[in-house]
Amino acid sequence: MFICLRLKKAAKVFLLLLAGLFLAWLAGCSTGAGGDGAGDRSAGGRASLWVTRDFGAAEITLIEVNFRETDSVMNLLQQNLEVETEYGGGFVNAIEGLKSGYTGKGGDEQRMLDWFFYINGILSGVGALDYLPGDGDVIWWDYHPWGEISFTPAVIGTFPQPFLNGYRGSNSGTLILSGEGCSESSEYLAAFLRENGVKQVEVLPYEETQAQNRSRMTIVVAPWNQLSGSNFWKGLQKNRDKSGWFAELASDAFYPLDMYGQRGERAGGSAGALLATGTGMGDAAPLWLFTSLDKEGICKIVELVIQRPEKLRSKIGALVVDKEVIALPLQQ
Numbered sequence: 001m002f003i004c005l006r007l008k009k010a011a012k013v014f015l016l017l018l019a020g021l022f023l024a025w026l027a028g029c030s031t032g033a034g035g036d037g038a039g040d041r042s043a044g045g046r047a048s049l050w051v052t053r054d055f056g057a058a059e060i061t062l063i064e065v066n067f068r069e070t071d072s073v074m075n076l077l078q079q080n081l082e083v084e085t086e087y088g089g090g091f092v093n094a095i096e097g098l099k100s101g102y103t104g105k106g107g108d109e110q111r112m113l114d115w116f117f118y119i120n121g122i123l124s125g126v127g128a129l130d131y132l133p134g135d136g137d138v139i140w141w142d143y144h145p146w147g148e149i150s151f152t153p154a155v156i157g158t159f160p161q162p163f164l165n166g167y168r169g170s171n172s173g174t175l176i177l178s179g180e181g182c183s184e185s186s187e188y189l190a191a192f193l194r195e196n197g198v199k200q201v202e203v204l205p206y207e208e209t210q211a212q213n214r215s216r217m218t219i220v221v222a223p224w225n226q227l228s229g230s231n232f233w234k235g236l237q238k239n240r241d242k243s244g245w246f247a248e249l250a251s252d253a254f255y256p257l258d259m260y261g262q263r264g265e266r267a268g269g270s271a272g273a274l275l276a277t278g279t280g281m282g283d284a285a286p287l288w289l290f291t292s293l294d295k296e297g298i299c300k301i302v303e304l305v306i307q308r309p310e311k312l313r314s315k316i317g318a319l320v321v322d323k324e325v326i327a328l329p330l331q332q
Helices: 005-010 015-028 073-080 183-195 208-212 231-238 295-307
Strands: 045-053 058-067 083-086 091-095 101-103 111-119 138-146 174-178 201-205 217-221 247-249 254-256 272-277 287-292 317-321 324-328
Touching (some): 045 073, 058 073, 073 138, 091 111, 183 295
Parallel strands (some): 174 217
Antiparallel strands (some): 101 111, 247 254
């Protein structure tokens, strides 16, 4: 069994127009039934409000805000930043002067840019007017292209959320599925989560059916060579436009990808990857993956998360190479 001694010291993110309006309406406006976020709302609370652009690459504001019991995500945004709305005030058209719309000269260079928001790292399935935050929630607005760009249903950049609060008051617990030889790393990760207030954390040996048919938020901790032969994991890689994975995982190397799927530099050795996905918008049981080319890389990833969780802040996903965190998608 692989032993990571460093972890012992460490323990203690006309049709085209109609389609565009529909997606933007889902992501930034009033589209669904109301519901509370996790946490006690009887006297309001305190939440983090983040605003970034380009998949978290540029930070615009990262602040802590107090809210009242009746405040929505839209209220908090308007109370603290310059916001322009449309369609009766339900659709966020601009934040701090960054407007939704087309950019580029046309043709292949033209891109549609919009505002999307995540609650605790989960792409919201209801609008900003309808989401009532819970105490401790992380509300993250990001301005980025969409269309031919990968859809990102879940991100790693609010860790240890969503495992603390979940989504819209739903937190059915956290399941860590441990690959062969990874039990020690998995248990240290579980201990870290528990010590930071995460409840109902269970560690079990890896079984693909539990990763695929999730009833809980799930973290898989396993070397890539134990997963790569599976049709399930192959499917997540092949369908990056839906999984939101900006990385290519091969048997001998990992490659960061830019928003258009173009490869960056090869990462070999003990390179690791931190990725998240979900079945769509508002998936309260997202799937996270801690993987590497070898077991040493697994140890390094868990060590990083325990010792420097801020390194994941406002990242969609990440590769870890020699303790360097490479944000995904790659900015080129």
